[in-house]
Amino acid sequence: MSTLNTEKIVRPADDRVLFRKSGAILQAKRIAYYTTAYDNTSQNSLFDLPGDLGDGTAGITPYFSNSRLLFTAVLQLANETTWRANFFRTYYKIGSGSWVQFNGGFSSVMWSNRNGVARTIKSTFYLGSLNTTSTVYFKISQIGHQSGGYLHLNQNSTSGSGSGNQGSCLSAMYVQEVSQ
């Protein structure tokens, strides 16, 4: 096997450098986001998050079948007096396949006698190789505690309001493809 040594390899159109190494992040992508303040008072029932956080349309198409996927969720969660406990489940499916729950789940507990205080929750999970170059879809579902499980997504206020998104905060899902 021959070896070519060169300082750089560029494409002719614009002289941009080309390269790839094992472990490199081949693509980083925001696959879903939701900006509206959202309330759900279903307490102890499991439901999908609103918009493309939960409707199953958010996906990423790996360049290589042996790549691994680094999943990250960033959710903006608010409290209303007195406490909230929210549990989130994460799922993927390959193409038109079935949803598979993976261990990217996370939770949030808040306790405060104020409305509108909020926390940004970030959770990351490194999936194994899914052996596919088909689009991999993701979604998040939520179930609340039976006594304090209301969900207040994207709600936040520094003045005690129990509604609205003062900081125009955003909840989102991101996926990074890691080369193997």
Next chain:
Amino acid sequence: MATLKTNNISDLSGNQYGFRNGTIIQVRNYMYTDTHFRNGNSEERMPNILGNGLAVITTHSNKNHIMLETTIQSGQVNTWTHMLYRFYYKLGEGGSWTQWTDANMNTYQWISGVSGGMRSTSNMAIFDPNYQGNIYFRITFSGNNNGDGLHINKCNSDNEDAARNEFSVASTMTLSEIWQDS
């Protein structure tokens, strides 16, 4: 040294090597490890590199995107605090500061009568600046009308209101440039 120009480099199985849409091509990290306290609830800049507007990444093309990952270590002093962190960017040294709401985040702590606790809060955001050159970033904070102030990196296990970073934490901002073909 020679320069080789090509549209594609593939291995023997036909897999393409090289940058593709989404590839991270550079990472910059900024951190603050001192402690910092501010009272009040008006919007102010974060201390030092987190808020002075000198955190920068230089994009190689106006096609490329920026990914931000931040961790803020928010300390607590009797009894509670709530902070709204806002993020701003500026295109070039002479540009104007623009709020990047996609990255804004909140944190709060509430333990009656307790000091020295701390919460680590992180975010992630991606955007298309449509700009080649230096892009600057800064963070501000706004406290709750009724909560205590900002206690960056303040943490101890002795229930004290002390300007001490007992656990050697850092508040950080990481900027990555994401390649885009077009």
